[in-house]
Amino acid sequence: xxxxxxxxxxxxxxxxxxxxxxxxxxxxxxxxxxxxxxxxxxxxxxxxxxxxxxxxxxxxxxxxxxxxxxxxxxxxxxxxxxxxxxxxxxxxxxxxxxxxxxxxxxxxxxxxxxxxxxxxxxxxxxxxxxxxxxxxxxxxxxxxxxxxxxxxxxxxxxxxxxxxxxx
Numbered sequence: 001x002x003x004x005x006x007x008x009x010x011x012x013x014x015x016x017x018x019x020x021x022x023x024x025x026x027x028x029x030x031x032x033x034x035x036x037x038x039x040x041x042x043x044x045x046x047x048x049x050x051x052x053x054x055x056x057x058x059x060x061x062x063x064x065x066x067x068x069x070x071x072x073x074x075x076x077x078x079x080x081x082x083x084x085x086x087x088x089x090x091x092x093x094x095x096x097x098x099x100x101x102x103x104x105x106x107x108x109x110x111x112x113x114x115x116x117x118x119x120x121x122x123x124x125x126x127x128x129x130x131x132x133x134x135x136x137x138x139x140x141x142x143x144x145x146x147x148x149x150x151x152x153x154x155x156x157x158x159x160x161x162x163x164x165x166x167x
Contacts (some may be wrong), residue, residue, distance in 0.1 A: 012156035024076035031065035044107035
């Protein structure tokens, strides 16, 4: 009897993978440092037009790394036991965008995703000028950049798709 292909069995469809990314917590962003070693940090993110977007201070090591080498990866994962492991890894080239209004836009997208889990309108949309969080974000935005990861390759795993006790 031929053993089933476990890799194929646990792979998410592209639609499942993007839905997982939309719902996921923070991601791990991996860049490559000047010595060729991975530099991995936790980041809040959002999805926009098929890209993964996040912000960072312009002088952060991850941004310095991406200017030198735009290849990067993000991973969103959950689970502790083998049968609950689930995740998506996306690899691609990152674009650094130094534009305060775009930084504010991405911060808003991230805030919406984190407060509602789906990017839909939330109580944050009622906050206006003078709101302390908005004012603080605006002050810091001029020191930040957008990191926009353009996906080229992806991998996924959902071990809950495996029959219980078989692996």
